[in-house]
Amino acid sequence: MPIFYRVSRLFKTFISGILLGLVGAGVLTYSVPAVDLHREPSLMTVQANGGNSETFRIDLPRDRILVGLVGTDNALPAGLEWPGDELFGNLQAEMFKIRDRNDVVIGVASRLANASEETGPFIEWVLHLPARGTVYLQMNLTASAEGHRSGRMIAGTRDFETLTGTVRERFITDIENEDVSAGERIELITTFIGQLGDEE
Amino acid sequence: MKYVVSLLIGMLVGAALFAAGMYYNPFTRHGSVSPLAVLNEKHLDVTYTAVPGDTILYTDNGESTVNTHPDRVVDLWEPAIVDTRIAVVLLKNSRGNAVGLGIKFSTDSEQTALINSQALVNSAWHIYLPGQGTLLVDQVENYWPYLREIVVPARWSSGDSWKGSFFGIMTQGPGALGTARVSGGTGKFAGMTSEAVESLTARAYSAIDGPVSMHGSLTIILPKATIETE
Numbered sequence: 001m002p003i004f005y006r007v008s009r010l011f012k013t014f015i016s017g018i019l020l021g022l023v024g025a026g027v028l029t030y031s032v033p034a035v036d037l038h039r040e041p042s043l044m045t046v047q048a049n050g051g052n053s054e055t056f057r058i059d060l061p062r063d064r065i066l067v068g069l070v071g072t073d074n075a076l077p078a079g080l081e082w083p084g085d086e087l088f089g090n091l092q093a094e095m096f097k098i099r100d101r102n103d104v105v106i107g108v109a110s111r112l113a114n115a116s117e118e119t120g121p122f123i124e125w126v127l128h129l130p131a132r133g134t135v136y137l138q139m140n141l142t143a144s145a146e147g148h149r150s151g152r153m154i155a156g157t158r159d160f161e162t163l164t165g166t167v168r169e170r171f172i173t174d175i176e177n178e179d180v181s182a183g184e185r186i187e188l189i190t191t192f193i194g195q196l197g198d199e200e
Numbered sequence: 201m202k203y204v205v206s207l208l209i210g211m212l213v214g215a216a217l218f219a220a221g222m223y224y225n226p227f228t229r230h231g232s233v234s235p236l237a238v239l240n241e242k243h244l245d246v247t248y249t250a251v252p253g254d255t256i257l258y259t260d261n262g263e264s265t266v267n268t269h270p271d272r273v274v275d276l277w278e279p280a281i282v283d284t285r286i287a288v289v290l291l292k293n294s295r296g297n298a299v300g301l302g303i304k305f306s307t308d309s310e311q312t313a314l315i316n317s318q319a320l321v322n323s324a325w326h327i328y329l330p331g332q333g334t335l336l337v338d339q340v341e342n343y344w345p346y347l348r349e350i351v352v353p354a355r356w357s358s359g360d361s362w363k364g365s366f367f368g369i370m371t372q373g374p375g376a377l378g379t380a381r382v383s384g385g386t387g388k389f390a391g392m393t394s395e396a397v398e399s400l401t402a403r404a405y406s407a408i409d410g411p412v413s414m415h416g417s418l419t420i421i422l423p424k425a426t427i428e429t430e
Contacts, residue, residue, distance in 0.1 A: 009203075010202065010203065010206050013203045013206040013207050013210065014206045014207070014209065014210040014213075015210065016207065016210060017206060017207040017208065017209060017210015017211040017212075017213070017214060018210045018211070018213050018214035018217065019210075019214060020207070020210070020211050020214060021210060021211035021212060021213060021214020021215040021216075021217070021218065022214040022215070022217060022218050023214075024211065024214070024215065025214065025215040025218035025219065026218055026315070029218070029222070029314055029315045030313075030315050033310060033312070034312045034313070034314055034319075035283065035308040035309060035310050035312045036310065037280075037283060037307070037308070037310055038279035038280050038282065039280070040280055064274075065257075065259065065273065065274055065286070066257055066273075066288065068256070068288075077257070077270050077272045077273040077274070078270065078272045079270035079271060079272060080256070080257065080270055081256065081270075082256070083256070083290060083298065083301075087298055087330060088301065088328075088330060089330065091301070091328065091330075093288070093301065093303070093328075095257075095286065095288070095303065097274075097276075097278070097281065104278075104280070105278035105280055105281060106280045106281075107280065107281060108276065108281055108284060108286060108305060110303045110305075110326045112301075112303075112326065112328050112334065114328075117330065117331075117386075117387070118330075118331050119331060119332065119333050119386065119387030119388060120386060120387060122334060122385070122386040122387075124326070124334055124385055124386070126303070126305070126324065126326040126336060128284070128305040128307070128324055129280075130280060130281055130283060130284050130307040130322075131280065131310075133322075134305065134324040134336070134338060136326075136336040136383055136385065138385060138386070154336070154383055154384075154385055155336055155338070155381075155383035157322075157324065157338040157374075157381070158322070
C-alpha cells in the first residue's frame with residue numbers, strides 16, 4: 001500500500017477525532033449541568049384554607065454565623081470588627097444557618113433589628129434557601145402573650161416569587177430530647193399561599 | 201493501534217478547540233453600560249469593598265482560594281449551602297462615607313450555561329441604610345466576563361496574579377432589561393418596588409488569595425413616591 005494512502009487514512013482518522021471531540025465537548029457542555037445544587041425534600045404541611053406551612057429551625061449556638069451589636073462582649077465570630085455606634089446605633093445584626101424539621105441545614109438567614117431607628121423600629125428576616133429562592137419577612141415589634149412574634153412576607157424570589165403569607169417566630173429555651181449541642185432554638189413557621197392568577 | 205491513537209489525539213484537539221472557541225467567543229456580550237443609564241430618575245449609589253479581607257465578614261465552603269474573614273467564621277460546608285457565599289459589608293456613598301450595612305447571599309445558579317458564556321449566580325442583598333430604611337435586592341449575576349478577563353488570566357500568569365482595569369455590569373436579571381428587582385422593607389423604602397444594577401470594578405486579583413483591589417457598586421432607582429417622603 002502506498003505510504004501516501006496510509007498517511008492520508010491516518011490524517012482522516014485524526015480529522016474525524018477532531019470533529020468527534022468538538023461535537024462531544026459541545027454535547028457534554030450543553031447537557032451536563034455546570035451547577036447541580038443539593039436539594040433536601042421540602043417538609044411542608046398543607047393548610048386547611050389552602051397554602052403550605054413549613055417550619056424552619058435555628059439551633060443555638062451551633063447555627064450562629066454572626067452576632068453584630070455595638071457594645072456587646074458576645075460578638076461572633078471572634079475577631080469581628082463591628083462598626084461603631086455612631087452609624088448603626090442599636091442595630092442588632094445576626095446571621096444563622098437554618099434547618100428543616102429534620103434538623104438538616106437547608107439555607108442561611110439574616111435577622112436585622114433596630115428598636116431606635118429614626119424612621120421607625122423594625123425586625124426583619126431574610127431566608128436564603130439556595131435551591132429554592134429567598135424570602136423577605138417583616139415581623140411585628142410586639143410579641144404575643146405566649147412570647148411568639150408574628151410577621152408577614154414582603155417579597156420572595158424564584159420559587160417564592162408568586163407567594164404571599166405570614167410567619168411566626170418563637171424562641172424556645174428548653175429543647176427536650178434533642179441534639180445535646182443545641183441549647184436554645186428559634187423557630188420560624190411560615191404559611192405561604194399562591195396568588196390566584198387571572199382566568200383566561 | 202496508530203489509528204486509535206490518532207483518533208484519541210484528534211478528540212483531545214477537538215475538545216481543546218471547543219474550549220478555546222468558548223473562551224474566546226467573540227459574540228460574548230460584556231456589559232459595561234448600565235441599563236439604568238437611560239433612565240432619568242433619581243437613584244441611590246452605594247459602593248462596597250469586594251476584597252474579602254476588608255469586609256466585615258466573608259464566608260463560603262472553606263475550600264475556595266478566597267480566605268474567609270474573620271479567620272474563625274464558620275464555613276458553609278453543609279451540602280445544601282456548599283455553593284453559597286455570604287459577605288457582610290459597609291456600604292459607602294460617593295464620598296467614601298459609610299452609609300449603611302449590606303448582607304449579600306450568593307449561590308451558583310443551576311441556570312449556568314457556559315456554552316452561552318453564562319456563569320450565573322443568584323444573589324440577594326439585605327440592606328440597611330440608617331435614617332432611610334431597609335430593602336431587599338434580588339438579582340441574577342453573570343460572572344463569565346469576570347472569570348474570562350480576571351480569574352483565568354491570573355491562573356495562567358506566571359506570577360499567579362492579574363493587574364489591569366476591569367469594569368463590568370454583573371446584573372443580568374431577573375428584570376426584562378437586565379436589572380435587579382428591589383423590594384422596600386421599612387422607612388422611606390416601605391412598600392417600594394424598584395430596579396437596581398450592580399457593577400464590579402477590579403484592578404488586581406491573585407490566583408492564590410482572590411481579589412486584591414476590587415470594589416462593587418449598587419445603583420438603586422428611587423421611585424418618585426420614595427423621594428417625596430424624604
